[in-house]
Amino acid sequence: MTASERRDYDLAVIGGGLVGSAVAWGAARRGERVVVLDEGDLAYRASRGNFALVWVQSKGLGMPEYAAWTKRSSDAWYRFADELRAATGYDVAFERPGGFHLCLTEKELEARAAMLRRLHNQPRMVQYPYEILDHDAVAKRLPEIGPAVVGASYCPLDGHCNSLRLLKALHAGLKSEGAAYLANRGVQVVERREGEFRIASASGELRAGKVLLAAGNGNARLAPMVGLKAPVRPQRGQIIVTEKVRRFLDYPIATLRQTDEGSVLIGDSVEESGFDDSVGLGVLSTMAARALRMFPRLAALNVVRTWAALRVMTKDGFPVYDQSESCPGAFVATCHSGVTLAAGHALFLAPMLATGALEPELAHFSARRFDVSQAA
């Protein structure tokens, strides 16, 4: 019997969050025998704590390829949501009405406009429209804004979805494709031996022809085991959620959105706090105060919960997609935009893994970019 016949799976995906699940579902649909190894309920699980924007504007300053990859995923999102619904029956409530980034001072608005100009002036930058709007122009589309809103940037490609249902749908999709999902399998060791990968957890070992590391912040530890690098760190974001109300907001805002079920989410804080995922009143009250200046009517709403989650962040803020030279068949995927990029991961990245090699388009995302010594 040859090694490939004894193999348990074609592809083992380590990590059952949005990144791992999207790629695993995409690969399983292409006929790969897929296993997903997930941790348990004590895992940090950024995929269960995110803000659920499908966001394009302002991404990619310093790496225009990231802007292009983001736009490609955003453009594919309707198709992705349709295919997911056809396969699983779940409507993940994707909408793409365009999104606003509201500014509360002239200085903020000027800085925003200047940043977007720099972004779009980059060589090789993908083309897409955006607008800088003053208060009156914003009020035409967002009549509920308060007088404190000076202006906004708007991009028609921005949208949002129900990300908890997205995760559920992807897991349902995995099941219906016959992929194996193994919970409570925190991976201890991955190694390549005799042309295949041995993946060891406390519950035993399994073997696969290829392996994708999609373990979020866990990738930093796992990647070197298969000749890869994933220099990522946790970055905390806090979120406030209100009681559900009738729809009053038709567009997502970078820091505030109304969900398909009516809750208002307020988020987008950024803190360097290691693996501490606790919430703090200081940050939460600042977020709430800014939200009230944007939409004074929110003052009537009760807050029902707050939480914090940990983004998976690289030094430059861009994703890592890489394939191992020393351990062919080992891949890593890590990003802080598992919702936005879910369509790209399922529809474009998964087929690459099924074929066994990343396309040149993704070469810019290799972690080798961190090795380059600064120009002398």
Next chain:
Amino acid sequence: MFRRLHEAEGKAVTLTVDGRLIEAREGDSVAAALLAAGVAVCRTTPVSGAPRAPYCMMGVCFECLVTIDGRGNRQACLVRAEPGMAVATQAGKRELER
């Protein structure tokens, strides 16, 4: 469905529920007044539209949400019935009032 205990007798308080006059007793919570008046469903849920009624009567379960004097999602069990109060049962999500 509910019968008032002898000890809970008190001065009558009149309020409206969805425009209909009901009589409560001084000291009743709005939730108690609704139950005593035979209002079996105080709201439907925001997502599935399932019917709900007061349950824990002590502020914990949030099942008894109603609109009181124009403000939605009030916990009826934590609000005392007052003369002239306008209570409305709620269909799904509350409005974000102005």
